[in-house]
Amino acid sequence: MRSEWRRCAGIVALAVLRTGIAATLASRTATAAEPSRGPLPVVIEGSAQDGFRIIRGGTPFELRGVAGEERLELLAACGGTTFRTWGIESCERIVAGSPLLDAAHALGLTVTVGIWLGHERHGFDYRSGEQLDRQRRAVEEAVSRYRHHPAVLFWGLGNEMEGPAGGGANPIIWREINTLARLVKQLDPHHPVMPVVANVNPDKIRAIIEHAPDIDVLGVNAYGGVTAVGRTLRDNGWVKPYCITEFGLSGPWEVEHTAWNAPIEPSSRVKAGDTFSALKVIMEDHRQCLGAYAFLWGHKQEATWSWFGMLTPAGEKTPRVDALVRAWTDRWPADRAPVLRETDVPLANATVAPGEKVSVRLRYEDPEEQPLTYLFEVVAESTDRREGGDAERAPHAVAGAVQRSGRDGDVEVTAPTNPGAYRLFVTVRDGAGSATVDNWCFRVTR
Amino acid sequence: MRRESYGFLLVGCFVLAGPAVADEDFGDSTSATLTGKAWAALASGDFARVSVFTGRCRELYAGEAAKQQAGLTDFLPADKVHDMWALNDVGTCCFIEGQALEKQGRNADAAAAYKQVVESYGFAQCWDPKGWFWRPAEAASRRLAQLEFDKVLDAK
Numbered sequence: 029m030r031s032e033w034r035r036c037a038g039i040v041a042l043a044v045l046r047t048g049i050a051a052t053l054a055s056r057t058a059t060a061a062e063p064s065r066g067p068l069p070v071v072i073e074g075s076a077q078d079g080f081r082i083i084r085g086g087t088p089f090e091l092r093g094v095a096g097e098e099r100l101e102l103l104a105a106c107g108g109t110t111f112r113t114w115g116i117e118s119c120e121r122i123v124a125g126s127p128l129l130d131a132a133h134a135l136g137l138t139v140t141v142g143i144w145l146g147h148e149r150h151g152f153d154y155r156s157g158e159q160l161d162r163q164r165r166a167v168e169e170a171v172s173r174y175r176h177h178p179a180v181l182f183w184g185l186g187n188e189m190e191g192p193a194g195g196g197a198n199p200i201i202w203r204e205i206n207t208l209a210r211l212v213k214q215l216d217p218h219h220p221v222m223p224v225v226a227n228v229n230p231d232k233i234r235a236i237i238e239h240a241p242d243i244d245v246l247g248v249n250a251y252g253g254v255t256a257v258g259r260t261l262r263d264n265g266w267v268k269p270y271c272i273t274e275f276g277l278s279g280p281w282e283v284e285h286t287a288w289n290a291p292i293e294p295s296s297r298v299k300a301g302d303t304f305s306a307l308k309v310i311m312e313d314h315r316q317c318l319g320a321y322a323f324l325w326g327h328k329q330e331a332t333w334s335w336f337g338m339l340t341p342a343g344e345k346t347p348r349v350d351a352l353v354r355a356w357t358d359r360w361p362a363d364r365a366p367v368l369r370e371t372d373v374p375l376a377n378a379t380v381a382p383g384e385k386v387s388v389r390l391r392y393e394d395p396e397e398q399p400l401t402y403l404f405e406v407v408a409e410s411t412d413r414r415e416g417g418d419a420e421r422a423p424h425a426v427a428g429a430v431q432r433s434g435r436d437g438d439v440e441v442t443a444p445t446n447p448g449a450y451r452l453f454v455t456v457r458d459g460a461g462s463a464t465v466d467n468w469c470f471r472v473t474r
Numbered sequence: 475m476r477r478e479s480y481g482f483l484l485v486g487c488f489v490l491a492g493p494a495v496a497d498e499d500f501g502d503s504t505s506a507t508l509t510g511k512a513w514a515a516l517a518s519g520d521f522a523r524v525s526v527f528t529g530r531c532r533e534l535y536a537g538e539a540a541k542q543q544a545g546l547t548d549f550l551p552a553d554k555v556h557d558m559w560a561l562n563d564v565g566t567c568c569f570i571e572g573q574a575l576e577k578q579g580r581n582a583d584a585a586a587a588y589k590q591v592v593e594s595y596g597f598a599q600c601w602d603p604k605g606w607f608w609r610p611a612e613a614a615s616r617r618l619a620q621l622e623f624d625k626v627l628d629a630k
Contacts, residue, residue, distance in 0.1 A: 301623045301624060305619035
C-alpha cells in the first residue's frame with residue numbers, strides 16, 4: 029500500500045475546500061451528481077481463455093493508466109487514458125476551475141474512482157457492526173453521488189485494506205468486501221467494481237475467490253514482483269480479469285541498504301528502465317490483464333521525496349514519464365528529461381568526516397540538447413519511516429553543504445558538521461518542463 | 475571511489491578472459507552442481523568461470539533439456555518441477571550467462587542469451603532459497619525489455 033498518504037492529504041485538502049468554497053460546493057456536487065452527458069456504461073467482455081477487454085460506451089477502451097491526479101493535461105498529452113484515486117474526497121478537488129471528474133472528462137480521461145475502506149492497522153474493526161454500517165453508508169453515498177458521471181471507469185474499492193495479517197486472507201474482511209461490491213453494483217450496474225490489494229499470494233487469492241465472488245476485477249498493487257502477478261493469480265485459480273493498480277520500480281523495502289540501513293534509491297536511469305520493462309511485461313498478458321496504473325503521478329515523501337514520484341514537486345515530468353510514453357506509444361515525447369550518463373560520486377554509500385570536502389562529477393545529457401541546470405542539495409536521511417506508504421515527514425536540507433550549483437555537474441560538497449546519515453540530491457532541469465532527480469547516500473562520523 | 479558509466483560507454487570496453495576449462499573443478503558434473511557453481515561465479519564477478527560452468531552444463535544437458543521442454547505445454551506444479559531437472563538447470567544457466575554478459579556491458583550478447591531462455595527453455599523453473607520457484611523465462615523477458623529500453627534511450 030503506497031497510498032494512505034493520499035487519503036490523509038485528501039482529507040486535509042477536503043477540509044480546506046470545505047471552508048474555502050463551501051458556497052460553491054453544493055452546485056459542484058449537483059453538477060457531478062447530475063451531469064447532462066450521463067454515464068458511459070463500462071462492461072468487461074470475454075473470458076480468461078479468449079481474453080478480456082473493456083468496452084466503454086460501446087467502444088473498446090485501452091487502459092493506459094497512472095495512479096495520481098496531478099497535471100491531467102500532461103497525462104492526456106502523454107497518451108494516458110485513465111488515472112486512479114484513493115479516496116472519494118478527490119472527486120471534490122477543483123482542477124483548472126472544474127471538479128476533478130469534469131476536468132478529466134474534458135481531457136478525454138477516465139477515472140477509477142477510489143473509495144477508501146478502513147484498515148485494521150489504523151484501528152478499523154471489521155467485526156464492529158457500527159463501523160461497518162458507517163462505512164457502508166459512506167460507500168453508498170459516494171457511488172450515488174458520482175455514478176452518472178461519464179468519466180467514471182471503475183469503482184476502486186479500498187486500497188490494501190486486507191492488511192498483512194494472515195497473508196491478507198482474513199475471511200471477515202473479504203466477506204465485507206463482497207457485501208460492499210454487491211451494494212455498489214445494486215446502485216450502479218454500469219461500472220465494474222475493483223477491490224485493490226497489496227500484491228497477491230495463494231492464500232489471499234483463494235480467500236477472495238471463496239468469500240468475494242461478486243467483485244468484477246481484482247486490482248493489484250505490486251512493485252518488485254509485479255511481473256509474477258498474472259501467473260500467481262492463474263496458478264491459484266483466478267479466472268476473472270485483473271488490473272495492476274500500482275507499479276513502477278522496487279520499493280525501499282525491496283532494495284539493497286547501506287551499512288547504516290538507508291535504502292539505496294535506484295538511479296533515475298534504472299527507475300525509468302524498470303518502469304518501461306515492467307509495463308512491457310505486464311502488457312504481455314493479453315488474456316486477463318486489463319492494463320496498469322503506474323505509481324505515482326505526482327510526488328510524495330516515502331524514504332525520499334524522489335523515490336516514487338513521476339513528477340517533481342514543481343510539476344516537471346521525469347524520465348519515468350518518458351519511459352511510460354515510450355511503452356504506451358512506441359515513441360518518445362517531444363521533450364524528454366535529461367538522461368544520466370556518468371557519475372563520479374566518491375560519497376556514494378561511503379563514510380566521511382565532518383566538514384570533509386568531496387568533489388562530485390556528474391554528466392547528464394538532454395536529448396534535445398537544451399542547456400541544463402543542476403541543483404544540488406544535501407538532505408538528512410529520513411527518520412520518519414512508516415509502513416505501507418503512510419504519510420511521512422520530509423527531512424530538512426542542510427544549509428551550506430553545497431558550494432556551488434550551476435550549469436554543469438561538477439560540485440564540491442562539504443560534509444555536514446553533525447554526524448549522521450545524509451543524501452546528496454541533484455535535480456537536473458532542461459528548462460522545458462522536464463527534470464531528472466538522483467541521490468546518493470552517505471554518512472558523517474567523527 | 476565509485477565511478478559508473480552507462481549505456482553505450484560500456485559497450486565493447488571489456489574483453490572476456492578465455493575459459494580455463496581443463497583446470498576447472500566440475501565436481502560431480504551434474505546439472506545442479508554446474509548451475510550452483512555458475513551462480514557462485516556470477517556472485518563473485520568471475521565472468522570467465524561463469525562461462526565455463528554454463529557452457530559445460532549446456533554441452534552435457536542441452537539435448538535432454540530440449541526434449542523435456544518439447545514434452546510440456548505448461549509449467550509443472552511444484553511437486554513435479556524437479557522431474558524437469560535438465561530443462562530447469564540449462565534454462566537457469568542461460569539466464570546466468572545473460573546476467574554475466576550484461577554485467578560486462580555486452581548487451582547484445584546478453585539479449586541473445588535471454589532470448590534463448592524464452593524461446594528454448596520457456597518452462598524452466600528454478601528454486602529460490604527464499605522458498606519458491608521462479609521462472610527464468612519471466613526474468614529473462616523483463617531483462618530483454620530493460621535492454622530494449624537502454625538501447626532506445628541511448629540511440630542518437
